[in-house]
Amino acid sequence: MLRNVGVAKLYQFSVNLYKPLLYGWISSRTKRTIDYSLVPTIKEEDLKEQFVRGSGPGGQSVNKTSNCVILTHMPSGIVIRCHQTRSLDQNRKKARETLVTKLDNLINGPKSVEAQQQSIQEIKSVKREQKRRKMASLKSQWKATNSE
Secondary structure, eight states, X not given: OEEEEETXXXXXXXXXXXXXXXXXXXXTTOSOOOOOTTOOOOOGGGEEEEEEOOOSSSTHHHHHSOOEEEEEETTTTEEEEEOSSSOHHHHXXXXXXXXXXXXXXXXXXXXXXXXXXXXXXXXXXXXXXXXXXXXXXXXXXXXXXXXX
């Protein structure tokens, strides 16, 4: 779902996650945009969710509470274990976001959102390197003409 917010500035929100995610600015000058239409949706009946005790640093509050989420996607068999925060709700959200990303990579492959973002970053880095080389050659030419 795209919304016009200002002059050539668009937000894109993900419909299938718990919270809307801001994917950054997309301007009218950008030739490559990311296609979010292929992102899979997750049905709650396809998930098996378990809450287990966490481990690691944090002391007694981490070791006593069951705030680690183990999320299993039954059709694909993907298992996600999330214990990034002390909050159970935040871990549930992060586990679902990770599951959507992994499913997208598995199903769509090179057309996944992560692969599209990576290809855009590679194109940007190549252009940046070309610009750096061009400026270095122009600088060396300028030094050669001014030193004579």
